[in-house]
Amino acid sequence: MQAKLFVTDMDGTLLNNEHKISKGNKHMIKRAVEAGVIFTIATGRMYASALPYAQELELDVPIITYNGALIKTAGGKELYASYLDEAVVKDLLDFAQECELYIHLYSDDQLYFIVNDEHAQYYQKACGVQGKTVGQDIYKYNVHVPKMLIMTDTPEQADAVIKLVQKKFGGRIEAMKSAPTYVELIKPGVNKATAIAKLAEILNIPSEQVLAIGDSSNDVSMLTSVAISVAMGNANAEAKAAARYMVTDNEHDGVAEALERFCM
Numbered sequence: 486m487q488a489k490l491f492v493t494d495m496d497g498t499l500l501n502n503e504h505k506i507s508k509g510n511k512h513m514i515k516r517a518v519e520a521g522v523i524f525t526i527a528t529g530r531m532y533a534s535a536l537p538y539a540q541e542l543e544l545d546v547p548i549i550t551y552n553g554a555l556i557k558t559a560g561g562k563e564l565y566a567s568y569l570d571e572a573v574v575k576d577l578l579d580f581a582q583e584c585e586l587y588i589h590l591y592s593d594d595q596l597y598f599i600v601n602d603e604h605a606q607y608y609q610k611a612c613g614v615q616g617k618t619v620g621q622d623i624y625k626y627n628v629h630v631p632k633m634l635i636m637t638d639t640p641e642q643a644d645a646v647i648k649l650v651q652k653k654f655g656g657r658i659e660a661m662k663s664a665p666t667y668v669e670l671i672k673p674g675v676n677k678a679t680a681i682a683k684l685a686e687i688l689n690i691p692s693e694q695v696l697a698i699g700d701s702s703n704d705v706s707m708l709t710s711v712a713i714s715v716a717m718g719n720a721n722a723e724a725k726a727a728a729r730y731m732v733t734d735n736e737h738d739g740v741a742e743a744l745e746r747f748c749m
Contacts, residue, residue: 488696488713488747490688491517492549492681495528495535496664497700498717499740504611506541513741513749514542522748523688525549527677529632529663529703532557532594534612547687551591552663552671552703553680554631556687565683567631567675573657574627577670580653581635586646589616590633592626599623604636633670640665662702662721669703678706698743700724700735715743 493499501507514524524542527549528535535550539559547558556565569577574590581588582599589598589605596616598605609616619626637643646668650660659673677697685695696713697704700720708714708727716728717739725731732739732746 489694490690492697494699509738513744549680551631553677571627635668637666676706678710
């Protein structure tokens with residue numbers, strides 16, 4: 486069966502290594518949409534960071550951001566949101582500072598960090614957003630926080646941080662990688678899979694006509710939950726193991742290949 490709802494991750498999937506949508510992907514997305522396919526995004530990025538790409542593709546559909554914590558239309562209408570408890574936000578900030586780790590949070594779709602160090606500067610450039618340096622006042626921005634992010638220096642350090650978070654917080658928080666050195670901190674039970682299920686229900690798309698494509702650990706939930714799951718050629722081992730199919734990498738229009746194979 487051909488896919489009616491096509492859901493793609495952004496970084497490492499829809500975007501090439503320069504954080505751009507290739508001409509090949511754009512061309513095939515346009516063809517698929519004209520043929521009746523509903524094409525949308527599911528990303529760990531904040532809404533403000535994902536929106537310009539949706540606008541570039543002229544998408545008029547809801548997009549999934551913050552790893553599933555927020556579903557919002559390109560026009561700004563909120564369809565679903567899930568936020569961290571204020572006490573958990575405080576405890577995560579304490580934990581990161583005790584362990585001397587870089588951490589930032591998002592509140593009301595604004596990015597806040599304690600210091601504008603090399604991690605913050607890299608993240609802002611990569612995501613095309615401008616954050617705010619607030620020092621210890623970051624504790625004041627503990628409401629409407631869909632997720633938090635710890636950035637490490639090595640993949641091995643990120644793995645160690647995930648184990649520490651799991652040990653210290655148990656079922657209060659879920660930690661996963663969205664990139665080799667990025668540790669996503671999100672409410673348990675909130676992920677791309679649950680968001681896709683909600684979106685498919687909103688759009689009245691049968692589950693057997695839903696496709697998801699991704700490359701990283703935070704894509705595993707959706708890859709194991711949809712009828713048609715596709716891993717990028719550049720995907721990590723966890724994502725590849727979770728997917729049923731594989732396409733070429735993000736430098737060679739893997740999204741376009743998936744659209745042509747499963748939608749056209």
